[in-house]
Amino acid sequence: MAGNAIKFSSALTHRGEVSVRVEPMRVEDGYIWVNFSIIDNGIGMDELTLAKLFAPFAQADASTSRRYGGSGLGLVISRQLAELMGGNIVVKSTVNKGSVFTAEMPFKIVKKQPELESSPIEGLSCLLIGADEQITSDVAKQLSFAGAKVQRVDSIEAIDPLMIEHDGLWVWVMDELKKNYSSDEINSAAKRAVEQDSHLLVVTNHLLLGRGRRRKPRRLSPELVQIDGNLLTRYNLLTAVAMAAHLVELEQRVSLSLPNMPAINDPVSREQALQQGRLILVAEDNLINQAVISEQLKLLGYAADIMDDGHDAFTAWAKGHYALLITDIHMPRMDGYELTTAIRKQEKKNNKAPIPIVALTAIALKGEDENCLSLGMNDYLSKPAALPELKATIDRWLPPIKDDLIPSAVNGGSIVTNTTDSTNDLLPVWDQSALIRMVGANPALHQRLLAKFLNNAIEQLASINAAAQAGDIVKTGVLAHTLKSAARTVGAMQLGELCQAIELTVAKGDGYISFSHIEQLAQVWLAAESAIKQQLSDETTLTTNT
Numbered sequence: 001m002a003g004n005a006i007k008f009s010s011a012l013t014h015r016g017e018v019s020v021r022v023e024p025m026r027v028e029d030g031y032i033w034v035n036f037s038i039i040d041n042g043i044g045m046d047e048l049t050l051a052k053l054f055a056p057f058a059q060a061d062a063s064t065s066r067r068y069g070g071s072g073l074g075l076v077i078s079r080q081l082a083e084l085m086g087g088n089i090v091v092k093s094t095v096n097k098g099s100v101f102t103a104e105m106p107f108k109i110v111k112k113q114p115e116l117e118s119s120p121i122e123g124l125s126c127l128l129i130g131a132d133e134q135i136t137s138d139v140a141k142q143l144s145f146a147g148a149k150v151q152r153v154d155s156i157e158a159i160d161p162l163m164i165e166h167d168g169l170w171v172w173v174m175d176e177l178k179k180n181y182s183s184d185e186i187n188s189a190a191k192r193a194v195e196q197d198s199h200l201l202v203v204t205n206h207l208l209l210g211r212g213r214r215r216k217p218r219r220l221s222p223e224l225v226q227i228d229g230n231l232l233t234r235y236n237l238l239t240a241v242a243m244a245a246h247l248v249e250l251e252q253r254v255s256l257s258l259p260n261m262p263a264i265n266d267p268v269s270r271e272q273a274l275q276q277g278r279l280i281l282v283a284e285d286n287l288i289n290q291a292v293i294s295e296q297l298k299l300l301g302y303a304a305d306i307m308d309d310g311h312d313a314f315t316a317w318a319k320g321h322y323a324l325l326i327t328d329i330h331m332p333r334m335d336g337y338e339l340t341t342a343i344r345k346q347e348k349k350n351n352k353a354p355i356p357i358v359a360l361t362a363i364a365l366k367g368e369d370e371n372c373l374s375l376g377m378n379d380y381l382s383k384p385a386a387l388p389e390l391k392a393t394i395d396r397w398l399p400p401i402k403d404d405l406i407p408s409a410v411n412g413g414s415i416v417t418n419t420t421d422s423t424n425d426l427l428p429v430w431d432q433s434a435l436i437r438m439v440g441a442n443p444a445l446h447q448r449l450l451a452k453f454l455n456n457a458i459e460q461l462a463s464i465n466a467a468a469q470a471g472d473i474v475k476t477g478v479l480a481h482t483l484k485s486a487a488r489t490v491g492a493m494q495l496g497e498l499c500q501a502i503e504l505t506v507a508k509g510d511g512y513i514s515f516s517h518i519e520q521l522a523q524v525w526l527a528a529e530s531a532i533k534q535q536l537s538d539e540t541t542l543t544t545n546t
Contacts, residue, residue, distance in 0.1 A: 001038045001078060001101045009042030009098070017041045019134060023141075031106040039134075041098040050093060054079050078103075120242040122147035123298035127163060129153055130175025130209070135229060139173060139209070142234050143241065149269075149298065156181055156189045164193045169445045171244045175209045175229070183224070205444065207244040217243050246443050273303035274321060278398055280304035281320070283313035283327040283339060284360070288453055288486040289383065293326070293360070295439040300391050302398075310334030314342050322355060324398050328383075329361035329372075330481055336361065337375055344376040356397035360385060361485075384489040386437040427493040429524075430531040434491030450532050453490045457483060461525055464502075468518050476518070477506030492528040495521075 002020055009016035021037045045053070054075055079089045087105035126148045130136040140150045151163050156174065164170060172190070174181055190204040205223045212228035217240035219225050227240040242248040273279040280297065282304050284290050290306055297304045305320070307313040311333040317325065325343070329336040340357050347354050358379040359372045372380050379393055435446045460483045467475040484499035502517045 001075070001103075004074070005038050005040035005042065005099070005101070009040040012042065014041070021138075025104070027109070028106075030109055032109055033104060033106050036103040036105065038101045039098070040100075044095045044097050044099055045093040046095050050091060053091065054089075119146040119238065120247045121238060121245065123295075123301065124148045124241070124245055124247075125170045125298075126150050126241065127153065127159070127170055127172045128175075129156055129159070129172060131155060132175055135175055135209070139175075139237065142237055143173070146234075146238055147301065148241070155179070156185060159189055159193055161193045169245055169442055169448075170204045171241055172204055172206045173209065173241065173244075174206065176211065181208070183221075186224075205244045205246070207240050219243060247441060268301070268303050270303045270305070277321070278302070278323050279321065280394070280398070281313060281316055281322040281325045282306045283310050283325070283331060283336065285309050285328060285331040286482055286485055288449065288456060288489055289328070291449060291452070292384065292438050292489050295442075295445065296385075296387060296390055299440055300387065300394070302394065310336060310339035310342075314339055317343060317355070318346070324394065325355055325357045326360050326394075327357060329359055330478060337371075340372075340375050340377055358393055358397065383485050384434070384438055387440070427497055429492070429494050429527045430535075431491035431493050432535065434489070434493075438489060447536060450490055450536060453486055453492075454529060454532060456486065457492075457495075457525065457529075460486075461521060464521065465518065473506050477503050480506070487528070490532075492532070495524050495528045498524050 002018070005018045006016075009018055018038070018040045021035075021039065023035045023037070025033045025035050027033075075089075082089050082103050082105065085105060087103060089101065089103050091099060091101050093099035121143070124147075126143050128136050128140050128143070128150055129152075131154045136152055140152055143150050153159055153163070172186070174186075186206055190206075193204070206225070207217075208220075208224070208226040209229040209232070210226055211230055215228070215233075215236055217225050217227040217236065223244075225240050225244040227236060239248065268276065268278075270279065280302055282290075282293055282297075284293060284306060285308055290308075294304070294306055304326075305316060305322075307316055309331040310327065313325070313327065314334060316322075325339075327336040327339055331339075334342070336359060343355065343357070346352070354376075356379070357377045358381060359377050360381045360383055378397060381389060381393055385393075435449060439445060439449075460479060464476055464479045464483065467479055480499040480502040484496045484503060487493075487496035487499060498517055498520055505517065
């Protein structure tokens with residue numbers, strides 16, 4: 001059939017195109033049905049021709065055999081073979097527009113699946129730009145299968161800034177079949193998109209799908225990679241996207257996994273997670289921590305809604321169908337304790353199955369784990385939580401994929417506490433590997449998170465000092481807790497440790513010691529700021545010279 005498609009699409013007034021596609025369609029009774037489609041833009045057929053197409057020795061018309069050759073037996077034999085294997089062949093065609101031949105075939109599902117190599121673009125956000133429905137559809141499926149989050153738009157001019165809906169790195173994959181985009185057009189569109197919400201931590205890098213036969217991707221600039229689409233394989237496509245995201249370079253290829261990355265599930269959309277009963281609800285008020293937990297969950301393949309505080313999280317829980325709640329302890333309006341109490345009370349009142357609740361907090365007070373359990377929480381993680389610990393905890397409480405939204409065990413679980421080193425003497429001013437443990441090896445995202453941390457920390461330090469000077473010890477402790485969490489997340493370990501010391505002394509009611517620690521904040525902050533800015537400067541210089 002592929003030979004026929006080429007034969008009947010050649011020597012025409014327009015450029016002939018033939019594509020072969022293989023797509024899984026449905027699963028029934030232990031079999032997966034796969035469609036093998038051959039699509040051409042050739043001479044096509046009318047309804048009368050289609051009616052006798054699978055009759056022996058039949059051709060489209062008397063001139064067909066003379067012009068193209070053939071006996072008219074090929075399709076008959078092909079259909080008989082397909083039917084013997086339990087499948088079928090169907091055809092759609094339009095005169096002068098082309099034909100689509102599809103063989104629908106069943107294949108028995110094997111129970112043991114082969115081990116798949118970890119994808120380097122797992123969880124990466126991609127915006128696919130192009131008017132060619134066929135190539136963009138193919139690329140979108142390849143990227144989605146590799147674990148990327150994919151959105152599509154016809155042209156760069158049609159990009160809606162609302163598409164850039166969350167923090168992190170976005171790779172724009174642009175098909176140049178219809179139009180070659182200039183650097184100015186790309187940069188202008190990227191600027192419009194990311195400036196929609198100043199609170200988003202967004203970085204855009206770009207991949208151009210050109211036309212040609214060069215197989216390897218090429219880096220044109222630090223933010224721009226190009227690859228030819230005519231001989232584009234899945235392997236080279238993923239390599240090019242990973243290069244655009246600075247996850248690998250050409251010498252490494254896509255065989256390398258992200259460092260410290262646990263084995264993860266295929267990522268799903270919010271709608272899919274909702275249907276599977278595996279949608280996660282997160283309550284977190286700190287912007288830096290929101291960005292980090294959002295990126296972590298995407299990297300691990302989960303879908304989640306993130307709320308700014310306990311009040312919004314309670315409202316979302318009451319309206320939604322969530323399988324797991326991950327909540328910070330200290331939040332405005334309604335903290336994690338109050339949120340848990342309110343949910344458990346409402347569950348009991350409405351005879352509703354309890355949702356698993358995991359505390360994710362930077363608090364380090366003795367007995368906090370027992371306190372969480374006594375209030376009805378099911379588990380406990382200390383911030384910042386590395387990917388392996390976060391995934392293990394989520395997998396412990398998130399139900400398997402099924403229609404029932406209620407997990408099999410939500411009561412009687414033990415608290416799992418991840419302790420942190422409280423020894424300040426050996427802690428680094430800044431741990432460069434902290435963000436790698438949090439969100440993987442993503443330099444562009446690291447730069448955005450660090451830059452935002454520097455801006456936010458200055459305001460937080462000023463607020464801590466003002467609260468202390470005003471004698472508001474409680475507020476001082478709350479502010480120190482917030483800065484501690486963000487500092488440890490980005491790797492400012494000494495600053496985080498000092499904030500914890502302030503928090504603990506406030507809890508003891510020892511205002512003098514708290515002021516003593518506050519006096520050290522400026523010196524520790526300047527050291528952390530200097531180290532982070534130096535790293536950002538070094539990375540910018542390296543990128544510019546690449």
